[in-house]
Amino acid sequence: MDTALTYSQLIILNCNIICVVELKLYNSASRTIETFVPLVDNKISLYVCGITPYDASHLGHAFVFTVFDTLIRFLTLQQYEVTYVQNITDVDDDMLKKASEVGQEWQGLGDQVVGELLNDFAYLNIKSPTHMPKASSSIDKIIEIVGVLIEKGYAYEVDGNVYFDTKKYGIYGSFARLSYKQMIALSSMRGNNIKDTAKKDPLDFVLWQKSLKNEPAWKSLWGMGRPGWHIECSAMSMTYLGNKIDIHGGGADLMFPHHESEIAQTESFTGEQPFVQYWMHCGMVMYESEKMSKSLGNLVFVKDLKKNYSANAIRWLLLSNHYRKPWEYIEEDLMQAQKTIDSIERSLNTKYTIQNTQLPVSFLAALAHDFNTPKALEILVESKSEEQVAMFDMLGFTIKS
Ligand SMILES: [Zn+2]
Numbered sequence: 001m002d003t004a005l006t007y008s009q010l011i012i013l014n015c016n017i018i019c020v021v022e023l024k025l026y027n028s029a030s031r032t033i034e035t036f037v038p039l040v041d042n043k044i045s046l047y048v049c050g051i052t053p054y055d056a057s058h059l060g061h062a063f064v065f066t067v068f069d070t071l072i073r074f075l076t077l078q079q080y081e082v083t084y085v086q087n088i089t090d091v092d093d094d095m096l097k098k099a100s101e102v103g104q105e106w107q108g109l110g111d112q113v114v115g116e117l118l119n120d121f122a123y124l125n126i127k128s129p130t131h132m133p134k135a136s137s138s139i140d141k142i143i144e145i146v147g148v149l150i151e152k153g154y155a156y157e158v159d160g161n162v163y164f165d166t167k168k169y170g171i172y173g174s175f176a177r178l179s180y181k182q183m184i185a186l187s188s189m190r191g192n193n194i195k196d197t198a199k200k201d202p203l204d205f206v207l208w209q210k211s212l213k214n215e216p217a218w219k220s221l222w223g224m225g226r227p228g229w230h231i232e233c234s235a236m237s238m239t240y241l242g243n244k245i246d247i248h249g250g251g252a253d254l255m256f257p258h259h260e261s262e263i264a265q266t267e268s269f270t271g272e273q274p275f276v277q278y279w280m281h282c283g284m285v286m287y288e289s290e291k292m293s294k295s296l297g298n299l300v301f302v303k304d305l306k307k308n309y310s311a312n313a314i315r316w317l318l319l320s321n322h323y324r325k326p327w328e329y330i331e332e333d334l335m336q337a338q339k340t341i342d343s344i345e346r347s348l349n350t351k352y353t354i355q356n357t358q359l360p361v362s363f364l365a366a367l368a369h370d371f372n373t374p375k376a377l378e379i380l381v382e383s384k385s386e387e388q389v390a391m392f393d394m395l396g397f398t399i400k401s
Pocket of ligand 1: 048049050233258
């Protein structure tokens with residue numbers, strides 16, 4: 001990989017630290033690495049699909065949120081002002097099912113699990129987003145969007161349920177580059193009832209649905225109901241970041257149907273394209289050769305790792321994987337990460353800080369070239385102690401005084 005940058009590409013700031021470099025990111029929409037140019041100078045709007053608060057956080061969550069936390073630290077160092085929105089999907093089929101199973105009221109369950117998740121993220125030194133809206137607080141915006149989509153002919157109502165008309169939209173599937181057959185298969189695995197005969201096309205997805213007994217329900221033009229999954233993120237991103245955003249992130253498994261549907265809804269509603277300038281998708285975390293997922297029951301929880309490994313060791317393991325690549329969790333790798341961290345911490349010279357130390361050009365270049373954190377860690381390990389502390393700090397590791 002070519003990460004070489006000439007000094008002419010760098011701007012030397014008056015803080016005497018070389019820290020502004022040309023940023024290149026892989027855009028999942030174009031499938032190429034592109035030079036990053038924000039919509040507004042020095043400002044970045046970032047939306048990352050957040051948590052569904054019905055179970056503890058696992059390593060897959062920790063990977064996505066640590067990647068974006070570290071990216072924001074780097075962008076901030078690059079003198080960008082980042083507005084970061086991460087939603088909470090508290091109205092969702094899985095969420096309501098879990099609340100019913102455990103006999104708990106859905107809001108109470110959501111608040112309790114969000115509290116636990118935030119504790120785990122704080123342990124990993126992940127900073128809080130600028131805004132962390134709940135889907136249940138965005139109902140008015142959702143109803144507004146659904147109403148406009150019906151008016152514009154992109155949605156239709158049948159007996160209290162409202163569906164997005166994928167045929168009318170015309171290019172559904174172009175973002176994820178999937179065939180109709182592939183989309184049907186994936187949709188049915190990810191929450192879309194393809195056998196619902198009320199729909200014009202099996203691919204059409206729910207924007208608004210009638211609430212069942214004991215489910216939360218809000219008043220709408222189409223009766224008492226609740227939102228579909230995808231529309232929640234369209235509403236929250238537009239509410240907090242406007243019609244167009246710079247970077248949208250999430251796990252790679254969200255690309256279809258979730259992000260495909262977000263694009264379809266948002267662009268049909270606003271009439272503006274593209275809704276997102278750069279899409280960043282994190283690779284899946286595997287465990288025992290399969291994707292770590294609730295349905296497979298092969299989750300590795302942060303709360304369990306915390307018992308035996310330090311936050312810095314877990315963060316080191318996560319950042320030693322390139323954000324775009326799938327990787328497998330093997331406990332020996334975490335043990336090794338703990339040894340590496342212990343060794344660095346022993347030699348870290350804390351009298352040097354990011355304020356008075358120059359970050360190596362090679363370190364900045366690695367991060368600027370599609371956010372290559374594994375390369376940045378390699379450079380950190382090979383650097384002198386007085387340089388390590390600034391790199392350590394920049395990557396979000398906690399420095400013990
Ligand atoms: Zn989302």
